[in-house]
Amino acid sequence: MLQLQAVHHIAIICSDYEKSKRFYTEVLGFTVDREVCREARDSYKLDLSLNGQYVIELFSFPSPPARVSRPEACGLRHIAFKVADVEAAITALNAQGIFPEPIRVDEFTGKKFTFFADPDDLPVELYEI
Structure with a gap:
């Protein structure tokens, strides 16, 4: 059996990086651990923690496809x-x-x-x- 210890992080791809960055930091209260501009991919990667624990990787990509969220779609x-x-x-x-x-x-x-x-x-x- 695989010996998992804990969830390491949750990865989220957003459509509007600045809007999502504000939401996760100013509304939900996450702390920015690291922010990286990945110029070759026209993308940002934002590592966020909560109470000192790394939790979310927030990514931006140009024109990401929409994902069905409701009603109860298969997946996360x-x-x-x-x-x-x-x-x-x-x-x-x-x-x-x-x-x-x-x-x-x-x-x-x-x-x-x-x-x-x-x-x-x-x-x-x-x-x-």
């Missing part, structure tokens, strides 16, 4: 982040002009969660711990 469904208080997180998002779906309750754990979208309509979940 969403990314999810733990929060201490879903209602407080929603209030913070609302202040940024982002309005998540109504809060749901996980039928198995009884925990609250909600979804909203990043600038490219990638579903993002906030899950209360």
